[in-house]
Amino acid sequence: MVQHIKRRRFIAATGAAGLATIAGCIGEDAEDDDSGNGDENGDDDELTEDEFEDAEPDEGGEVIVWHAGGTGGTYFPLSGEFKSIVEANSPHGLQVQSTGASVANVGSLEREEADFALIQNDIAYFAYNGTGIEEFEDASVENLRGVATLYPETIHIITQADSGIETVEDLEGATVNTGDLGSGTQVNALQILESAGIEDFDEENTDFATATDQIRDGDIDASFIVGGAPVGAVEELATTEDISLVEVSGDLREQIKADAEWLADDTVAGGTYEGVDDDVETVSVQAMIATHEGVDEGIVEEVTEAIFENTGDLTIESEAISADSAQDGMPIDLHPGAAAYFG
Structure with a gap:
């Protein structure tokens, strides 16, 4: 399912998705x-x-x-x-x-x-x-x-290494998998995108394994995956594809935490996933x-x-x-x- 969602509709769309689920x-x-x-x-x-x-x-x-x-x-x-x-x-x-x-x-x-x-x-x-x-x-x-x-459930933003997506702001106009409809992952993804001021994007909603298949096949530009690192679906993807993790850091991370105070600083340690050698700053919730x-x-x-x-x-x-x-x-x-x- 692909939806074209404007910023002001993020939370309303999440609510409708959750009710459906x-x-x-x-x-x-x-x-x-x-x-x-x-x-x-x-x-x-x-x-x-x-x-x-x-x-x-x-x-x-x-x-x-x-x-x-x-x-x-x-x-x-x-x-x-x-x-x-x-x-x-x-x-x-x-x-x-x-x-x-x-x-x-x-x-x-x-x-x-x-x-x-x-x-x-x-x-x-x-x-x-x-x-x-x-x-x-x-x-x-x-x-x-x-x-x-x-x-801590680490919020991963996964993309292909050669996608050119380096920041959350680069997701403007992209096709993004935000997780299963009604899931906590979708809630977190929409919160982060809204805090980053993303005006519109094409939203896909699937489980993690399907999302990583979509990354592998080039069907989407990025995917949000939330889970304790290492997440198995991401590990598997990293063994066959060159991937990158989009950093959530600096002023944007502070803004995200101000908008959603249940989120906390987190880091994916370098080497957690094959080919991702440097630490990547992000945020997390608690399972x-x-x-x-x-x-x-x-x-x-x-x-x-x-x-x-x-x-x-x-x-x-x-x-x-x-x-x-x-x-x-x-x-x-x-x-x-x-x-x-x-x-």
């Missing part, structure tokens, strides 16, 4: 993403998508529905690691499902179609407070509850685990304890995920089960 089938966008993310950690034994959805609790345990994100990002494989940890350290079984990510996941929690989900902290704030983007204006998601923050108030307090405490007592078993974002930092940047009220664990 929330009203539709949660997994629809993710079903188109068959890229997997196994090479993110060099592990050939990672679970398949079908195996992620299998959940066989022990006696006395429950099947817990966990909504992740598209398979080309970080949410899905990380959720698979959470599944392994929770099933090894509690009686419960996790049914991990790929989805359109943050905004869609808020919708599934609001409707109690999921028990837990991964979302961005800015989207959690918007939803809980009924503000920020159109679908949440005066329609707060009152049953949304926090569990823990996890790691977090959310739930809803209807989930049993004991289950939330057991799941939270299983994860944060066994973070040493993680291979994805393992240096960032810790009980010590799990309330940093938490924008909403905690579920009582999480509060019981963290004290």
